[in-house]
Amino acid sequence: MVARSYGERVTIRARRGVVLATGSFTYDEKMLGAHAPLLVGRPGSAVEEHDGLAVKLAQGLGAGVAHMDASEVAVHMDPQYLIRGIVVNGRGQRFVNEDTYPGRIGQAALLKQDNETFLVLDEEGFEEARRMSAAPEFLQLRPSWVCGTATELAAEMGLPAGALEATLDVYNRHAEDGRDPVLHKAGRWVRPLRGPLGAVDLRGQTSGFALGGLTTDTDARVLHVDGEPIPGLFAAGRATAGIAAWGYASGASLGDGSFFGRRAGVGAAAKP
Ligand SMILES: Cc1cc2nc3c(=O)[nH]c(=O)nc-3n(C[C@H](O)[C@H](O)[C@H](O)COP(=O)(O)OP(=O)(O)OC[C@H]3O[C@@H](n4cnc5c(N)ncnc54)[C@H](O)[C@@H]3O)c2cc1C
Numbered sequence: 221m222v223a224r225s226y227g228e229r230v231t232i233r234a235r236r237g238v239v240l241a242t243g244s245f246t247y248d249e250k251m252l253g254a255h256a257p258l259l260v261g262r263p264g265s266a267v268e269e270h271d272g273l274a275v276k277l278a279q280g281l282g283a284g285v286a287h288m289d290a291s292e293v294a295v296h297m298d299p300q301y302l303i304r305g306i307v308v309n310g311r312g313q314r315f316v317n318e319d320t321y322p323g324r325i326g327q328a329a330l331l332k333q334d335n336e337t338f339l340v341l342d343e344e345g346f347e348e349a350r351r352m353s354a355a356p357e358f359l360q361l362r363p364s365w366v367c368g369t370a371t372e373l374a375a376e377m378g379l380p381a382g383a384l385e386a387t388l389d390v391y392n393r394h395a396e397d398g399r400d401p402v403l404h405k406a407g408r409w410v411r412p413l414r415g416p417l418g419a420v421d422l423r424g425q426t427s428g429f430a431l432g433g434l435t436t437d438t439d440a441r442v443l444h445v446d447g448e449p450i451p452g453l454f455a456a457g458r459a460t461a462g463i464a465a466w467g468y469a470s471g472a473s474l475g476d477g478s479f480f481g482r483r484a485g486v487g488a489a490a491k492p
Contacts, residue, residue: 238453240455241274243266254288258331284447286432295326295426302322304346308384432465434455441487
């Protein structure tokens with residue numbers, strides 16, 4: 221390999237093995253467009269060196285890939301606000317419990333709801349979230365619309381007439397008893413939403429990264445499309461399909477990189 225190290229050109233011959241660990245393909249628009257098109261044009265939650273190089277290099281040697289369409293999508297929103305409101309889609313319907321992992325809310329919003337997503341809160345919820353939030357004042361949430369009633373709010377947001385009111389009717393009916401039998405938000409966050417309502421536009425608040433990549437075994441060996449390890453070739457982290465595809469939670473990426481990175485290193489250093 222010919223490389224550059226601190227400005228110096230260096231040449232390296234790998235006698236035992238090579239470990240590919242250059243990250244995902246989140247910043248390769250062509251690969252993203254082919255496999256995870258909903259992420260195209262969104263700010264990638266990754267560094268720009270994630271250009272799919274490892275996947276392309278290994279594919280040149282016949283490596284297989286898996287879960288290329290899997291992606292993690294963060295919703296950039298303080299959970300203190302999310303848990304106190306209801307998240308609705310462009311039809312005014314709830315689709316996810318608001319107290320879940322925000323990465324799951326982001327996935328559900330971008331991948332399943334055409335990214336049409338809004339957070340609806342009442343004044344009490346806004347004020348309580350503001351008190352509990354650790355964010356500085358300038359980062360505190362501002363509603364995009366504020367109205368006296370759900371009907372006025374829905375009209376301003378462009379939601380179908382009656383849809384948001386119906387959602388709030390059902391939510392509030394059970395919230396009187398501190399329950400959410402529809403989506404099972406924990407009772408401690410469930411309270412009827414009353415009085416003036418505000419809505420936050422979440423459509424510009426989602427971004428993500430690709431989770432698919434090279435197929436590897438538990439020793440971090442890269443597998444050929446025929447299923448056999450490619451001799452001397454190892455990979456770890458987001459360059460691989462790893463354990464996170466379609467089941468992502470914070471920590472899974474660092475876990476993939478550190479756990480399988482170590483195994484890849486041990487394998488590559490072993491005598492052939
Ligand atoms: C804001 C943010 C928050 C995150 N929070 C979490 C979290 O809480 N938990 C979690 O698990 N994950 C989190 N992640 C994701 C996680 O950081 C990454 O998925 C993980 O670091 C990927 O590890 P990696 O080793 O595959 O790639 P990286 O850690 O990105 O390492 C790849 C390295 O390869 C280098 N490289 C690429 N191409 C070349 C080349 N051609 N030549 C030389 N060097 C090259 C890059 O510069 C980089 O240093 C977060 C990511 C972001 C952006």
